[in-house]
Amino acid sequence: MMEEIKVFxxxxxxxxxxxxxxxxxxxxNVGDEMIxxxxxLNQLRITKMEGQDLPMEVDQNVAGxxxxxxxxxxxxxxxxxxxxxxxxxxxxxxxxxxxxxxxAVYAVNKLLDSPFSSAELLPFxxxxxxxxxxxxxxxxxxxxxxxxxxxxxxxxPLEVLSLPSPEELNVVILHPQIEVKTKDSRAIIKRNxxxxxxxxxxxxxxxxxxxxxxxxxxxxxRSLKDDIVEPIRSILIPYxxxxxxxxxxxxxxxxxxxxxxxxxxxxxxGQQNAENVKASIAEFMEKQSITxxxxxxxxxxxxxKIL
Amino acid sequence: MMEEIKVFxxxxxxxxxxxxxxxxxxxxNVGDEMIxxxxxLNQLRITKMEGQDLPMEVDQNVAGxxxxxxxxxxxxxxxxxxxxxxxxxxxxxxxxxxxxxxxAVYAVNKLLDSPFSSAELLPFxxxxxxxxxxxxxxxxxxxxxxxxxxxxxxxxPLEVLSLPSPEELNVVILHPQIEVKTKDSRAIIKRNxxxxxxxxxxxxxxxxxxxxxxxxxxxxxRSLKDDIVEPIRSILIPYxxxxxxxxxxxxxxxxxxxxxxxxxxxxxxGQQNAENVKASIAEFMEKQSITxxxxxxxxxxxxxKIL
Numbered sequence: 333m334m335e336e337i338k339v340f341x342x343x344x345x346x347x348x349x350x351x352x353x354x355x356x357x358x359x360x361n362v363g364d365e366m367i368x369x370x371x372x373l374n375q376l377r378i379t380k381m382e383g384q385d386l387p388m389e390v391d392q393n394v395a396g397x398x399x400x401x402x403x404x405x406x407x408x409x410x411x412x413x414x415x416x417x418x419x420x421x422x423x424x425x426x427x428x429x430x431x432x433x434x435x436a437v438y439a440v441n442k443l444l445d446s447p448f449s450s451a452e453l454l455p456f457x458x459x460x461x462x463x464x465x466x467x468x469x470x471x472x473x474x475x476x477x478x479x480x481x482x483x484x485x486x487x488x489p490l491e492v493l494s495l496p497s498p499e500e501l502n503v504v505i506l507h508p509q510i511e512v513k514t515k516d517s518r519a520i521i522k523r524n525x526x527x528x529x530x531x532x533x534x535x536x537x538x539x540x541x542x543x544x545x546x547x548x549x550x551x552x553x554r555s556l557k558d559d560i561v562e563p564i565r566s567i568l569i570p571y572x573x574x575x576x577x578x579x580x581x582x583x584x585x586x587x588x589x590x591x592x593x594x595x596x597x598x599x600x601x602g603q604q605n606a607e608n609v610k611a612s613i614a615e616f617m618e619k620q621s622i623t624x625x626x627x628x629x630x631x632x633x634x635x636x637k638i639l
Numbered sequence: 640m641m642e643e644i645k646v647f648x649x650x651x652x653x654x655x656x657x658x659x660x661x662x663x664x665x666x667x668n669v670g671d672e673m674i675x676x677x678x679x680l681n682q683l684r685i686t687k688m689e690g691q692d693l694p695m696e697v698d699q700n701v702a703g704x705x706x707x708x709x710x711x712x713x714x715x716x717x718x719x720x721x722x723x724x725x726x727x728x729x730x731x732x733x734x735x736x737x738x739x740x741x742x743a744v745y746a747v748n749k750l751l752d753s754p755f756s757s758a759e760l761l762p763f764x765x766x767x768x769x770x771x772x773x774x775x776x777x778x779x780x781x782x783x784x785x786x787x788x789x790x791x792x793x794x795x796p797l798e799v800l801s802l803p804s805p806e807e808l809n810v811v812i813l814h815p816q817i818e819v820k821t822k823d824s825r826a827i828i829k830r831n832x833x834x835x836x837x838x839x840x841x842x843x844x845x846x847x848x849x850x851x852x853x854x855x856x857x858x859x860x861r862s863l864k865d866d867i868v869e870p871i872r873s874i875l876i877p878y879x880x881x882x883x884x885x886x887x888x889x890x891x892x893x894x895x896x897x898x899x900x901x902x903x904x905x906x907x908x909g910q911q912n913a914e915n916v917k918a919s920i921a922e923f924m925e926k927q928s929i930t931x932x933x934x935x936x937x938x939x940x941x942x943x944k945i946l
Contacts, residue, residue: 354842485846485862486839493849493858524831527867532793534841535661539792541848542800551800555792560834 336369337442338639341435342632343420344427345503345597346471349558349588350536354484356427358475359503360632364418364431365639366395368439371411376400383418384428394429394460395436402437402456406447412440421625423514424507425595430472433460438477438636450477450635454492465514472591479635481544497631498547502606504598505590505627506575506613512568517592520564529560549585549601556586556599569594570622575613582612603628643676644749645946648742649939650727651734652810652904653778656865656895657843661791663734665782666810667939671725671738672946673702675746678718683707690725691735701736701767702743709744709763713754719747728932730821731814732902737779740767745784745943757784757942761799772821779898786942788851804938805854809913811905812897812934813882813920819875824899827871836867856892856908863893863906876901877929882920889919910935 342363346356364383371377378388378396390396395414403410414436420428437453457473470492474482480497540555542548566572566589575596579587583605584598598613600606610628617624649670653663671690678684685695685703697703702721710717721743727735744760764780777799781789787804847862849855873879873896882903886894890912891905905920907913917935924931 350841351845352841353838354845483842483845483849485842491846491861493846495849521834523834525834525837527828527830527832530832530837530840530867531660533837534657534659534844535790535792537841537845538658538661538790538848539798539800541845542790542802542852545849545852554798560837 334443336367337439338365338367339435339439340637340639341366341431342476342635343431344472344475345505345590346427346475347561347589347591349556349562349586350533350540351483352558352561353471355481355537355540356471356475357481357497357503358479358632358635359426359505359627359629361629362420362426362505362627364416364420364435366417366432366435366439367415368436368443369413370443371413373411374409375411376403377413378416379413380415381418382416384422386418386422394464395432397463398433398456398460399436399440401459402440402453405456406444408444410444412443421507423511425512425589425591425593426505426507427472427476427591429460429464430457430476433457434473434476435636442638451492453477455490475635477635480631480633483541495541495544497633498544498549498552500549500601501631502600502603503629503631504579504584504600504606504610504613505595505629506617507595507625508570509623509625510570510594512592512594514592517565517568521561522564525560533558533560552599553585556588558588562589565589565593569596571616571620572596575616578612578616579609582609584609641750643674644746645672645674646742646746647944647946648673648738649783649942650738651779651782652812652897653734653782654868654896654898656863656869656893657840657847658790659865659868660778662788662844662847663778663782664788664804664810665786665939665942666733666812666934666936668936669727669733669812669934671723671727671742673724673739673742673746674722675743675750676720677750678720680718681716682718683710684720685723686720687722688725689723691729693725693729701771702739704770705740705763705767706743706747708766709747709760712763713751715751717751719750728814730818732819732896732898732900733812733814734779734783734898736767736771737764737783740764741780741783742943749945758799760784762797782942784942787938787940790848802848802851804940805851805856805859807856807908808938809907809910810936810938811891811907811913811917811920812902812936813924814902814932815877816930816932817877817901819899819901821899824872824875828868829871832867840865840867859906860892863895865895869896872896872900876903878927879903882923885919885923886916889916891916
């Protein structure tokens with residue numbers, strides 16, 4: 333039996349345009365590292381927190397809460413020390429809390445000799461999301477645990493599908509470092525929408541799922557639209573329209589808000605195209621007075637990985 | 640060059656549950672027959688109308704209007720005689736007008752040596768729907784022309800996708816012979832819906848598209864849900880809840896309203912299962928005082944066919 337494990341806990345893009353609240357994807361080289369060790373104290377502890385100033389009390393930490401839910405389910409009193417090396421910034425909109433929750437339950441599950449499948453780990457990781465946002469959603473923990481593209485079909489019962497990931501997809505992520513709280517970003521969404529817009533949205537989502545199965549990159553681009561949430565949430569994101577226009581002019585297939593923002597994503601075909609899009613965004617952002625991070629990543633088909 | 644052609648013009652199921660306004664499928668042995676002949680009069684005529692009492696003036700007939708739109712596009716003054724042998728009852732909710740429009744443009748296109756692809760025929764057939772319902776929708780003409788399952792991704796621009804048809808699918812159609820006008824059935828729909836229900840709906844639609852690509856019959860059944868339109872429109876359909884319960888208890892994968900009703904469909908896996916479902920529905924309907932038709936059909940992967 334392993335006593336210690338080191339994992340890569342990936343960032344994720346949720347609310348992919350027409351897939352608001354259901355569709356997300358997993359990033360490959362943007363994410364945290366975590367080391368989880370068994371201890372002999374029958375106690376769950378967060379023993380290290382680097383990179384971000386986040387709570388270390390188990391009940392206040394998303395990783396702690398997620399692992400606790402899992403151990404309770406197993407009626408286990410095993411002790412674990414969790415070390416978290418955050419690289420994803422909290423509040424960036426690329427699944428910072430989900431990475432920690434998913435990484436922690438994945439790692440502890442491995443150390444316990446895998447009593448659960450990755451899909452079975454979802455409800456535990458979702459408890460971390462409940463702590464982080466008040467809502468036990470699966471938008472980010474699903475792609476973080478399962479990798480690739482995931483579709484949350486339903487919550488009652490919880491059913492998450494893994495969808496294929498066309499190999500040439502690359503994602504450019506821009507994180508403008510302004511604060512947008514998930515709660516605020518949810519609050520401004522209209523709770524009622526027109527049926528006409530809903531029909532357009534599900535037409536696009538159906539087409540997007542088809543595009544993933546058929547490796548139809550152009551169709552994928554034509555489907556990454558959102559006339560419901562993006563027009564409202566984008567108001568909170570500085571230069572959203574400009575950066576969207578620049579990305580699409582530089583050849584991005586599609587562009588939208590990542591999660592509840594403020595990060596935005598540009599979906600691209602091929603690494604060279606993604607490099608071009610990234611360079612164009614950087615050129616624009618250099619002229620603005622906002623600190624930002626820019627990432628370029630392939631889709632990560634595995635999710636959390638052992639390092 | 641052919642001078643005359645006889646075609647099968649299939650019935651179709653539109654508004655497939657979560658695919659309201661976007662998803663439809665084509666039936667195999669339920670449909671009309673049409674004979675189209677060239678004439679030397681440079682005149683478009685409806686020369687026969689059997690089975691239903693429908694207008695024979697070209698401008699009042701859906702087939703006439705559709706073919707006229709096509710000939711105008713070609714700037715052709717060729718003359719054609721259209722004979723329509725209706726087996727689909729008008730107002731049944733299984734695409735009676737679409738069958739005539741689609742069958743007519745398909746046949747005339749063949750007689751003209753196919754200047755258009757099937758997809759290019761869609762806008763002409765949609766003109767027939769505009770005449771029939773006041774709305775140039777593609778819900779039924781798309782599956783009638785393209786066969787199998789079709790997804791109307793968008794109208795501006797018009798984009799329709801052909802989706803795979805799992806081979807074992809069989810559809811049972813019940814047409815209770817009460818009158819439900821498409822216009823009335825549209826009028827009672829709420830024009831605004833809750834975002835939560837819309838999200839559930841597009842989660843299901845995404846899953847349904849995935850199920851068609853993966854031949855996952857159970858997932859397909861779990862996805863054929865509609866909490867938006869069905870609860871309202873089903874009020875107009877006698878015994879809807881009872882027949883739905885009977886169908887699902889008899890093993891149907893899913894059940895819902897066909898088009899805008901009053902027909903309902905039960906999607907089944909395998910012919911034997913479909914026969915069971917059909918028998919159970921018949922047993923129930925025999926006790927009621929409503930005249931009805933019951934059909935059982937495979938999915939028709941081709942659409943309109945030359946006979």
